[in-house]
Amino acid sequence: MSTVSAPAAQAYPTRSVLTPRLRRLLRSRWVPWIFILASLAGFVLVILTGLFGTMTGNQNFAIVFVWIVWWFALIAILVPLMSRSWCAICPLPAGGEWLQRGSLVEHKTRTWGLNRKWPRRLNNLWTVNFLFLGIALFSPIITTNPRVTGFLLLGLMIVPIPLALIYSKRAFCRYVCPVGGFLGLYSNFSWLELRANEKAVCQHHLGKECIKGSVEGYACPWMEFPQTLGRNAYCGLCLECLKTCPKENIDIRLRPFGADLLKDAKDKDASEAWKSLIMLELAGVYLVVLLGPYGYLKDWATFRAGLDHFLLYTGLFVGGALLFVPFLFLLLTHLSRVLGGRPQASLRRLFIDNAVALVPLGLFAWIAFSVALLQVNWSYIFATASDPFGWGWDLLGTKAMAWQPILPQTLPYIQIALVLIGLAYTVTALHRLSLRHFETRRAAAKALVPMAAFAFVATATFLRLFVG
Amino acid sequence: MARGLRAFVLATLLAGTALLALGPVLSAARPSVTIEITASQYEFSPGRISVPRGAEVTLVLRAVDVSHGFYLDGYGIDVQLNPGEEPTVVTFTATTLGKFAYRCSVTCGPYHPYMKGELIVEGPLGNTVLWGGLLAAGLVTVGAALRVHRQEASR
Amino acid sequence: MGRQNLVAGALLVAVLVGLPAGIYVYEAGQRHQRLYAEEVIEIHAYVAEAGGWVVHGGALRVGVAFTLRLIAEDVVHGFFIERLNVTGTLVPGHPMEVSVLATEPGSYTMYCTVSCGPGHNVMVGRLEAVAA
Numbered sequence: 001m002s003t004v005s006a007p008a009a010q011a012y013p014t015r016s017v018l019t020p021r022l023r024r025l026l027r028s029r030w031v032p033w034i035f036i037l038a039s040l041a042g043f044v045l046v047i048l049t050g051l052f053g054t055m056t057g058n059q060n061f062a063i064v065f066v067w068i069v070w071w072f073a074l075i076a077i078l079v080p081l082m083s084r085s086w087c088a089i090c091p092l093p094a095g096g097e098w099l100q101r102g103s104l105v106e107h108k109t110r111t112w113g114l115n116r117k118w119p120r121r122l123n124n125l126w127t128v129n130f131l132f133l134g135i136a137l138f139s140p141i142i143t144t145n146p147r148v149t150g151f152l153l154l155g156l157m158i159v160p161i162p163l164a165l166i167y168s169k170r171a172f173c174r175y176v177c178p179v180g181g182f183l184g185l186y187s188n189f190s191w192l193e194l195r196a197n198e199k200a201v202c203q204h205h206l207g208k209e210c211i212k213g214s215v216e217g218y219a220c221p222w223m224e225f226p227q228t229l230g231r232n233a234y235c236g237l238c239l240e241c242l243k244t245c246p247k248e249n250i251d252i253r254l255r256p257f258g259a260d261l262l263k264d265a266k267d268k269d270a271s272e273a274w275k276s277l278i279m280l281e282l283a284g285v286y287l288v289v290l291l292g293p294y295g296y297l298k299d300w301a302t303f304r305a306g307l308d309h310f311l312l313y314t315g316l317f318v319g320g321a322l323l324f325v326p327f328l329f330l331l332l333t334h335l336s337r338v339l340g341g342r343p344q345a346s347l348r349r350l351f352i353d354n355a356v357a358l359v360p361l362g363l364f365a366w367i368a369f370s371v372a373l374l375q376v377n378w379s380y381i382f383a384t385a386s387d388p389f390g391w392g393w394d395l396l397g398t399k400a401m402a403w404q405p406i407l408p409q410t411l412p413y414i415q416i417a418l419v420l421i422g423l424a425y426t427v428t429a430l431h432r433l434s435l436r437h438f439e440t441r442r443a444a445a446k447a448l449v450p451m452a453a454f455a456f457v458a459t460a461t462f463l464r465l466f467v468g
Numbered sequence: 469m470a471r472g473l474r475a476f477v478l479a480t481l482l483a484g485t486a487l488l489a490l491g492p493v494l495s496a497a498r499p500s501v502t503i504e505i506t507a508s509q510y511e512f513s514p515g516r517i518s519v520p521r522g523a524e525v526t527l528v529l530r531a532v533d534v535s536h537g538f539y540l541d542g543y544g545i546d547v548q549l550n551p552g553e554e555p556t557v558v559t560f561t562a563t564t565l566g567k568f569a570y571r572c573s574v575t576c577g578p579y580h581p582y583m584k585g586e587l588i589v590e591g592p593l594g595n596t597v598l599w600g601g602l603l604a605a606g607l608v609t610v611g612a613a614l615r616v617h618r619q620e621a622s623r
Numbered sequence: 624m625g626r627q628n629l630v631a632g633a634l635l636v637a638v639l640v641g642l643p644a645g646i647y648v649y650e651a652g653q654r655h656q657r658l659y660a661e662e663v664i665e666i667h668a669y670v671a672e673a674g675g676w677v678v679h680g681g682a683l684r685v686g687v688a689f690t691l692r693l694i695a696e697d698v699v700h701g702f703f704i705e706r707l708n709v710t711g712t713l714v715p716g717h718p719m720e721v722s723v724l725a726t727e728p729g730s731y732t733m734y735c736t737v738s739c740g741p742g743h744n745v746m747v748g749r750l751e752a753v754a755a
Contacts, residue, residue, distance in 0.1 A: 033631065034634075037631075037638060040639075041642060044638060044639065044642050044643065048642075048646060054694075054696070054715075055578075055696055056696065056715040056716045057580075057581065058575065058581060058716065059715065103628055104627075104628045104631035104632055105627050105628060105630075105631040106627045106628050106631075140579060140582065143581075144578045144579055144580075144581060145578060291582070292515075292584070293511065293515030293584055293585045293586050294511070294515060295508075295510055295511025295513070295515065296511075298510050298579060298582055299510075302579060376571065377581065383716070389650070390716055391650060391653070392653070392692075392694075392718045393649075393653065400717070403573060405539070405541065407542075408569065409541045409564070409566070409568055411541070412566060412597065416601045417477075420477055420480070420608050421477060423608050423609060423612070424473055424476070424477060424611075424612045427609050427612035427613055428473075428612045428613075428615070430613075431612070431613050431616040432616055435616070435620050441617065441620060441621065444620075445613075448613060456605060456606065456609045459605045459609075460602055463601040463602060463605060464598065467566065467597050467598050467601055468567070468588075468595055468598040533738070533740055533741075534698040534699060534737075534738060534739050534740055535738070550737055550738065551738035552738050574699055574714065575699065575714065575715040575716060576698055576699070577697060578697070
């Protein structure tokens with residue numbers, strides 16, 4: 001890890017969102033449990049419609065509510081505004097966690113299962129990265145085939161169970177879940193954070209119920225230490241620490257967007273850097289293959305052009321994500337380091353820090369992609385809410401709602417505006433980073449050039465795809 | 469961070485829009501363009517077409533394998549194309565610069581949602597919206613960097 | 624097991640069992656109305672390579688008014704049934720119902736009338752009618 005110390009000005013303005021009433025509500029064992037139950041109900045419906053409903057994707061609840069509604073809500077609303085809050089209500093780990101705890105909503109002292117520690121070599125996002133790429137590779141098929149979506153979600157609900165009975169706490173969520181990878185990384189951008197308020201209070205408090213548990217709740221299932229929790233990346237907002245802390249020292253606060261991007265952390269490692277670059281590349285790939293006009297690429301990606309072309313597609317896809325883009329970024333980081341006069345920070349440190357600074361650009365590119373899906377296909381939401389299985393029901397009377405994109409000619413402008421916002425935050429973060437790592441303002445400015453150029457070229461690529 | 473940044477992004481977007489407004493001053497007579505577009509699973513062919521701003525555009529549309537639809541963003545055009553029938557002809561005037569997608573509007577198979585083509589309406593300087601966007605991106609990049617640089621100086 | 628867990632358990636069961644059960648019951652009710660209250664036959668249309676015309680619900684009965692419920696499952700199909708003289712276009716996701724009355728027993732041939740791919744010409748099915 002870098003020996004450069006973080007400047008004192010890492011403190012930023014914050015404002016608590018917890019009124020005494022809200023705090024009391026969040027301390028209830030039923031929160032977020034009741035919301036987990038609600039999302040579990042949604043999942044049950046998704047799996048049933050996916051497995052038994054019509055194969056026509058746009059008439060099937062599973063396809064529309066997972067890949068249009070949930071995806072858009074997650075990336076455009078939940079992550080920027082509520083950090084990793086999806087994880088607080090996600091039903092995937094629920095079965096495993098309830099078995100592991102031997103309890104649904106109450107706190108019990110005894111845990112079941114082997115309670116093993118997660119293997120240290122896997123204490124990173126590499127498993128997540130590979131799983132995510134594996135799934136993303138098949139996304140044209142997954143996002144249009146209800147059976148595949150149904151089986152995928154069923155699988156994701158089953159896998160956490162043995163993991164929870166072998167390993168302790170939320171190992172699945174932190175180290176395996178393909179959604180969690182980008183969810184955690186992008187939550188660093190959010191304007192919401194959960195932190196310990198007064199460090200002095202923690203320092204003088206020996207009980208440490210937040211990591212040991214108490215009658216009020218469990219030890220942090222995300223294996224974080226609330227006293228020193230500095231980033232949103234691995235805090236799933238499960239609120240156990242809010243319940244267990246006898247000093248009421250846990251707070252949920254608003255802060256400037258992007259506040260966590262520059263923070264040093266032990267778990268801010270190469271796997272996070274790769275995750276950031278993978279997500280950026282993927283936004284571009286999806287814009288070209290899925291939302292572009294190139295039929296042959298879609299044929300490659302969907303096996304319609306044969307196995308050999310699918311393998312070619314795989315090679316380009318995975319090679320780009322794991323090798324080409326990171327290699328290019330590494331070269332530029334090296335150039336940056338040379339231009340800035342070889343600082344104390346290692347190439348590795350700079351690579352990781354700069355890659356994480358790309359988060360806003362990636363996030364807003366993904367929001368731009370998701371807005372396109374919603375603005376064009378929103379009517380399917382009402383049709384499938386009224387007839388989830390495509391069996392001819394009409395619960396809401398909206399089954400036959402016509403497909404009618406809303407002002408689709410405005411879409412390129414919305415997308416451009418979004419990506420420019422992301423670009424602004426990313427360049428800001430990149431320069432703050434270079435100012436921290438390099439000796440003089442001048443050196444920092446020179447070092448910024450290759451990194452800002454990368455950000456600009458990535459943005460230009462998105463612009464070409466949106467409006468060119 | 470927010471206020472100055474927002475003003476900046478807004479300014480650059482306005483600059484881009486001003487570029488767009490140059491269009492009517494520079495365009496002259498009304499050209500006529502006819503393009504044949506074929507719909508098949510899962511693409512339109514050609515998938516990208518370019519017309520000059522102000523052109524009278526005639527599209528001759530047909531489907532060759534299964535039934536498809538043709539929906540053009542922003543023009544209220546939405547027709548069904550059945551294979552084996554006479555081609556459908558639609559006409560419109562390309563009044564606005566920019567990119568307009570044409571989409572399949574009749575479920576034509578599993579990958580129907582991704583069946584899309586692109587109409588680019590260009591001004592005399594080419595795809596003005598794209599140039600405006602690139603200019604805005606350049607200004608945002610430099611502007612954001614300068615802002616941080618100045619903030620650091622005032623420490 | 625404490626009281627809270629009991630309540631939670633009840634809610635969980637309501638979701639995990641109640642939801643599928645509720646769906647099953649509702650659909651059975653819909654189907655009952657469709658398949659037994661009135662005489663209804665469901666016909667699913669797939670491209671020829673994926674099965675062509677698939678008939679659920681048995682056969683027509685001569686002299687009895689039946690409802691045919693036709694559903695396109697993949698692409699747009701058209702249907703024409705000889706001698707019953709019903710025809711229409713089927714768009715995926717939009718089931719279509721037509722009323723028919725068979726006047727003699729035997730086999731009624733169903734054709735696809737909207738080009739639905741390479742197998743379109745061989746997409747032919749049969750609807751049976753039996754004496755009442």
